[in-house]
Every structure is written in C-alpha cells, then in structure tokens.
Amino acid sequence: MVEKVQQLGQFTLEIFEKLGRSTFFLWHTLTGMMEVLARPRLIIAQLHSVGVRTVLIIIVSGLFIGMVLGLQGYTTLSDFGAEQSLGVMVAASLVRELGPVVTGLLFAGRAGSALTAEIGLMKATEQLSGMEMMAVDPVRRIITPRFLAGFISMPLLAALFSMVGVLGGHLVGVGLLGVDDGAYWSQMQAKIDFNEDILNGIIKSVVFGFIATWIALFEGYDAIPTSEGVSRATTNTVVISSLAILGVDFILTALMFGDI
C-alpha cells in the first residue's frame, strides 16, 4: 500500500520535473533566437526538412478532406434544399477547425517525429556533447533553428491545407454534384469573416506549431541516449503533441468562437 502511494508520488513528481525541465529548455531555445536570426541559412536548411517535405502530405490530405466534406455536406444539405450553402460549410469547417488541427496532427506525425529521432540520435551518438566540447551551445546551434522553422512552417502549411481543401470541395460540389459555381463562392464570401474566421485559424495554427515543435524538440533533447530511449521519445512526441493539440484546440475554440 505504502509502496503504491510512493509510486504515485514519484510519478507525479516526475511529470512536474519534466514540465520544469521543458520550460527551462524552451527558455534556453528562445533566448538564442537573436543569434540564429542573424544566420538565416541555418533556418533555411531546417525549413526545407520541416516545411518543404511536409507539403506533399498536407496537400494530398487537404484535397481528400475537402472532397469528403463536399460529398458529405452535399448529402446532408440537399435534404434541406440548401446545397447553395455548401461553400460556407466546407470553408468554415476547414478554416476554423480542420485546417489547423489536421495540419497540426500531420505535422506532429511527419515533422515532429523526424525532429525527435534526429536530435535523439545526435544525443545517442554524442554529437551534442561533442559540440559542447567545442564550446558551441548545441541548443542554440541545433535546436533554435529547428524551433523557428517549425514555428514558421505551421501557419503556411495550415493555409495551404485550407486552400487545397476549399478547392477540393469545389471540385466535388461544383464539378461533380452540380452546385452553382457562383453560389459556392459568393455564399462563402458573405459568411466567412476575415478577422473572425481566417485570422483565428491562423492564430490556432501558430499555437499548434509552437506546441508541436516544442514537444518534439524537447523529447529528442531529453531522450535516454539508447536506441530504445530514442524510439520511446519518438512515440511520446506523436502521442503527447496530438493530445496537446486537440486539448488546446478546445480551449482556443471556446475562447474564439464560444462566447464564454
């Protein structure tokens, strides 16, 4: 019995310890920002591996999700004779929710896991300690550029996702099911507000990018330097960032659209 309570206490302490360590880590990463901004080539290399390589999966899934929304929305809306509102439905669900959230999840799975594995392996092969030996701060040289790249990529990826999704909905709704082209766009433009919908969607994607990159980098940096440790860290990245994104999304949605 006492042992169980001890275990519980230890588990709780470990969580707080990790949270504290990750906050210090974030602080360390952010304070290095100025030095890295002075050397933009470091960020460009990371933008390529974090952003450019994620574009394909984002575009393909955005297209399919938009097409499914068009198909499902049409079936339901035509029951009420409101097929004309298909554009609003597709655009609102993409811009407000699906764009940022699905992009965040895909980003955590595609880019986040790669970041964790890369940094975890750097740690396991003692490249990070090697840098410290040469008086190079590994956090500022390795972590900060990756953090900035993730932070910049996410809103761009989410915007791409939403755009492709809206076009996918147009493809199915207008091209296949015969919704009027003018109604699709004009109803959308009448109902979607730039400040309220699109700006809030961009804010969401920035926040998710921050969370997903932070978790991925910290898990990699904090990994136990063995092959098992790195594999566990990679799993942790995907699980924790997916949960964090969904949880934070609820809070953000309640703040932005909930009128609470």
Added chain:
Amino acid sequence: MQITRTTEIMVGLFVAAGIVAIFFMAMQVSNLGGLNDKEGYKVTARFENSGGLKVKSPVTVAGVRVGRVASIHFDNETYESVVEITIASEFNTLPTDSSAGIYTAGLLGEQYIGLEPGGDEEFLKGGDEIQLTQSALVLEEIIGQFLFSKAEGE
C-alpha cells in the same frame, strides 16, 4: 546539412505557396475582397419588430448588398427595435424618403434589410433616420391572422 541551390529554391517556393494560400483565403474565401464595411455612414431605422435580424445581416438595394446591420437595440420608451445600419460610402445617393423592410432570403434563409429608394432630391447621410419601415413578417402571426379571418368569414 549542405544548403544547395535547389534547397533554397524549394524553401522559397514553399514560403511563396504559403503566402499565396493566405492571400487566397483573404480574398477568395472571406469577405475581405468585397465591401469594406468599416468605411461608410450610419443611418438608423425603427421597426415594430425586427424578427430574426442579426448584427452583420446584409442590407440590400435592388438585391445588391450595400451595407450591413451594425447594431440592434430596444427602445425602452417606444417599445420599438432600433436598428443601426452601415452603408458603404460609395452608395451615397439614397433619397431621404427611402423605405426599409425586413425580408427573408428564401423560405428558411436568413433575414436581411431591403431598402426601397424614394423620390426625394436630398440624400441620406450619416445619423439620419429612415422614416418608412416595414416590420419583419413573423410566420406565426401571419398564420394566426389567416386563421382568424377564415373563422370570421364563416
């Protein structure tokens, strides 16, 4: 990692595509490409019943949107609904005796204000009040009146 020219071009394309996407959403998906509702003049209209009218509902003349509803208040003394509407400044030639009515787009659609231009030579400007108004049609009231007149007729 070695940065080659291809990498740089790819990153450039990626950033450009992202910015194009944001621009697309601003202009094509949202209302930013259309009327700018911030610039315009405000007029008020009093309705006996403003029905399902909401803030941001469209205001149209001859079916063309010229503005939006800015606010809806209740007047404690006259028991009327005071609707403030913003009309884009480019539509500044509406006669002062124009009338406003609340209509419904389609059977189940949202409600909007339709302005009917009058014949006066003076034009509406900021702060004016539209005198001639027609309230929203409330379906239950119409059905009630219809049943009542039926019963009277028999």
